[in-house]
Every structure is written in C-alpha cells, then in structure tokens.
Amino acid sequence: MASIELINLHKRYGEQSVLNGINLKIQDGEFVSLVGESGSGKSTLLRTIAGLETHSSGEILIDGESAGHLLPRERKLAMVFQSYALYPHLSVFDNIAMPLRMQCKRLHRTPIISSLLPSSRRVKANIEERVKIIAESLHILPILHRRPGQLSGGQRQRVALGRAMVRNPKAFLMDEPLSNLDATLRVHMRRELVQMHREMGSTFVYVTHDQAEAMTMSDRVAVLIDGELAQIDTPDTLYRVPSDLRVAKFIGTPKINVFDATVQKGGVIAFNKVKLDRELVTRIDHTQGAKISLAIRPEDASIDASGEGHLKGKVQHIENLGSEALVHLQCGQSQELIVRCSPCLAHSLSSEACYSVRFNEQQLHIFDNNGKRLAQQQNQVNEGRAYEFS
Structure with a gap:
C-alpha cells in the first residue's frame, strides 16, 4: 500500500x-x-x-x-x-x-x-x-x-x-x-x-x-x-455541496437546473420574474445589481397543484424510467427545467400544458458571476441537507 x-x-x-x-x-x-x-x-x-x-x-x-x-x-x-x-x-x-x-x-x-x-x-x-x-x-x-x-x-x-x-x-x-x-x-x-x-x-x-x-x-x-x-x-x-458551478453541472444525472439571477435591493434575489426574499437568501453578502446563478437539483423541484409555485412551465417531454419520471418543462422563451417525480404524477400531466413548479429553497445552490459558490457552508453533513448562508 x-x-x-x-x-x-x-x-x-x-x-x-x-x-x-x-x-x-x-x-x-x-x-x-x-x-x-x-x-x-x-x-x-x-x-x-x-x-x-x-x-x-x-x-x-x-x-x-x-x-x-x-x-x-x-x-x-x-x-x-x-x-x-x-x-x-x-x-x-x-x-x-x-x-x-x-x-x-x-x-x-x-x-x-x-x-x-x-x-x-x-x-x-x-x-x-x-x-x-x-x-x-x-x-x-x-x-x-x-x-x-x-x-x-x-x-x-x-x-x-x-x-x-x-x-x-x-x-x-x-x-x-x-x-x-x-x-x-x-x-x-x-x-x-x-x-x-x-x-x-x-x-x-x-x-x-x-x-x-x-x-x-x-x-x-x-x-x-x-x-x-x-x-x-x-x-x-x-x-x-459543489464548490463550483462547473462541478454542479457535471455531477448528477439528469443535470442540475441553472437560472440566471440578479441581487436586488436588500439582498433580495430575482430570477425569471420571481423574487426570493426569505432570511436564508437575504443574508447573501453580495452587492446590489450583481449577476449570480441559482441551481436546483431535479429532485428538489416539484409540480405544485395549487398553482402557487415559484414559476410556471410548459411540459415539453416526459421520460418514464419505471421507478421515476423526468418531466422536461419550458419556462419562458428558452429556459428548460427538469423535475424528478413519480410515474403516477407524470401520467396525470398533459403534454404542452402549463404547470406551476415549486423549489425546495433549502436546497438552492447559489454561485457568483465567476461560478464560485456564494458563502455557503455545510451545516449538517450527516443529518440531511441543511446549509447556512452567511
């Protein structure tokens, strides 16, 4: 050895x-x-x-x-x-x-x-x-x-x-x-x-x-x-906890969803005409107007039946993999979003129909304009995915 x-x-x-x-x-x-x-x-x-x-x-x-x-x-x-x-x-x-x-x-x-x-x-x-x-x-x-x-x-x-x-x-x-x-x-x-x-x-x-x-x-x-x-x-x-946006994109199948976002007044993050203003996000130490990237794994996004999700997307394609399904949606003009869900839920969705999508905000990965992870520290490695933004 x-x-x-x-x-x-x-x-x-x-x-x-x-x-x-x-x-x-x-x-x-x-x-x-x-x-x-x-x-x-x-x-x-x-x-x-x-x-x-x-x-x-x-x-x-x-x-x-x-x-x-x-x-x-x-x-x-x-x-x-x-x-x-x-x-x-x-x-x-x-x-x-x-x-x-x-x-x-x-x-x-x-x-x-x-x-x-x-x-x-x-x-x-x-x-x-x-x-x-x-x-x-x-x-x-x-x-x-x-x-x-x-x-x-x-x-x-x-x-x-x-x-x-x-x-x-x-x-x-x-x-x-x-x-x-x-x-x-x-x-x-x-x-x-x-x-x-x-x-x-x-x-x-x-x-x-x-x-x-x-x-x-x-x-x-x-x-x-x-x-x-x-x-x-x-x-x-x-x-x-990928330290780099390139790593986040490389690791994981299907690939992580990435959105361009902007830091607004008070540290509020805006993307795709949606604003995130909870405490977890407002503590991001970044200047107003800065361009950042938000990333979310397909399993941390879900179809929201109430219609009150973070954004809306039109179903483009559904991959049924047996034990799970991948729903490909188009949000806006060119943004693709992949949601991992049960085959039962996927079967109930209609092609070309619009649905509301909600994120698990605890699992948002935030990267600066250079692709580096923004002030995120792993809080509980062995007890679930909880991270602290400082």
Whole structure:
C-alpha cells in the first residue's frame, strides 16, 4: 500500500497546457476516482503518476518520497489499461505470470544478486503458486489455459487485474477499465472492484468519464475540468455541496437546473420574474445589481397543484424510467427545467400544458458571476441537507 501526493503538478505539450497546478493527496488504502469530460486531463494525470508521461514541473511523492525521477517499474505501481493490453498469443497463465518472469530476468542479469537466487525450478514453482492464488481470488482458475481471444470481456478484465496484482504493487492505477464492457457486466464488475479493494486494502486511483462509477465506488472523487482540479470530496459532499458551478453541472444525472439571477435591493434575489426574499437568501453578502446563478437539483423541484409555485412551465417531454419520471418543462422563451417525480404524477400531466413548479429553497445552490459558490457552508453533513448562508 502507498500514499500518493501531487504538488503543484504541471504538464505541457509544447505551448498547450494539459495539467495546471494539480495539488492532490491520496491516502494509503484510499479509493480515489478521477472524473471529467474527454480532454480534461484525467488519463494524462494517471499516466504521469505511473511514470508513462513526464511532468513539466511540480512534484510526485509516493509514500512521502520523491518519485518523479523514477522509471515506471521503479515506482512499484500497477497500471490497468482500458484496452487490457493482454498478449494475444499467450495463455491466461502466461499473461499473469509475465511481470514475475520479467522481474526474475532482470535480477539474473545482476551477478551478485543472481548467485543468491533460488534454483530456476524453485522460481518456476513459486511463480506457478503465486499465479494460482491470484487466479483463484479472481475466479479465473478454470480458464488459465485459454488465450485472450477465447475470453469474454469480463474474463479479460479479470486477467488484466490479475497481471497487475501478481507482483503485489504499492497501488493500482486504472484507466477506464470497465468502459469496454456492456452495461450489465459493468455494474457487476463495479461491485467486484469495490469488494477487491476492501479485501486487499490497497490504494486505488481510478479514471472514468462515468460519474456513476466514480460516485458508487470511491472514498473520494476528484473532478478535473480543463486540466484543473475543480474539487475533490466524498461523493455525497460533491453532490450536495459543489464548490463550483462547473462541478454542479457535471455531477448528477439528469443535470442540475441553472437560472440566471440578479441581487436586488436588500439582498433580495430575482430570477425569471420571481423574487426570493426569505432570511436564508437575504443574508447573501453580495452587492446590489450583481449577476449570480441559482441551481436546483431535479429532485428538489416539484409540480405544485395549487398553482402557487415559484414559476410556471410548459411540459415539453416526459421520460418514464419505471421507478421515476423526468418531466422536461419550458419556462419562458428558452429556459428548460427538469423535475424528478413519480410515474403516477407524470401520467396525470398533459403534454404542452402549463404547470406551476415549486423549489425546495433549502436546497438552492447559489454561485457568483465567476461560478464560485456564494458563502455557503455545510451545516449538517450527516443529518440531511441543511446549509447556512452567511
């Protein structure tokens, strides 16, 4: 196991900056996911930690010691690639055994060390024993004789994990390892990876564009946007208290609803011809006339039968998802609003009809003109979503 720390890490390709001052500390035994859109820098960051990419400036520490100058194999980290990178002409056994055999070859090239090594027969027996232990833990013992072309996607994934595990690395670095699997198998493998992490207690750094993977598997999630670390937090805090409007928009399915608003006299907030003037909002310390953004999750908005909601919207489309429904409404000329509700309620709504929508004002997220969260502090992390605006 190992801790990994990045200090002011930068990566450039010529004039193009890919990673911009990344500061990140991953604790020993922690499961941290790196998420972001394509091109956000998450895979580059992982490859830089592994030593497959050189960083332009900054520092990489593994177990508190500088590792930026070390070769990939000297960092003792295991990389699991999206493509699995298995040798097609070798059996499952030989694929998993390959790192150990390569390690033995390197040791035998050093005369002093070579003289202290056990016999080749003993080395072979040790490798076979280690491979079988790993294969048994991954439930692939019966397929050790097969080649990658004869395996399913899930089996190939397990072989790739086995090859990473066999040399007992300090940490596992995984680059979109489940993206090539179908939806059902992906959910199954998510559970297996979480269980594996619990049993091994190793450090996992996991890259994915799928926020559902990150939110369900990780101790903490790091959101990368345009090469910057926008926020790192627990999945719950990331969803409930996004520090940045970009993070709020990225995390959550369906996406959060965002409205342009203005601070008026006395701190009253006006948006979409509606004014919010309760104490929770008037304590926002912002100048009159300032442009801000209000954001509300679809589950924190509701269709109000009394007609006295915050605004009105015309039903454009209803997505029935079985256990729930998403109602898409148009408010004004171009503002779209998504409300999460029960299928029963959605069934009672008429297409193109107008309905009143009410917000749970306790759950309004307020951001300044630069997208930064406005003076909001989490009040009760473990007892519901209550926030104090100061």
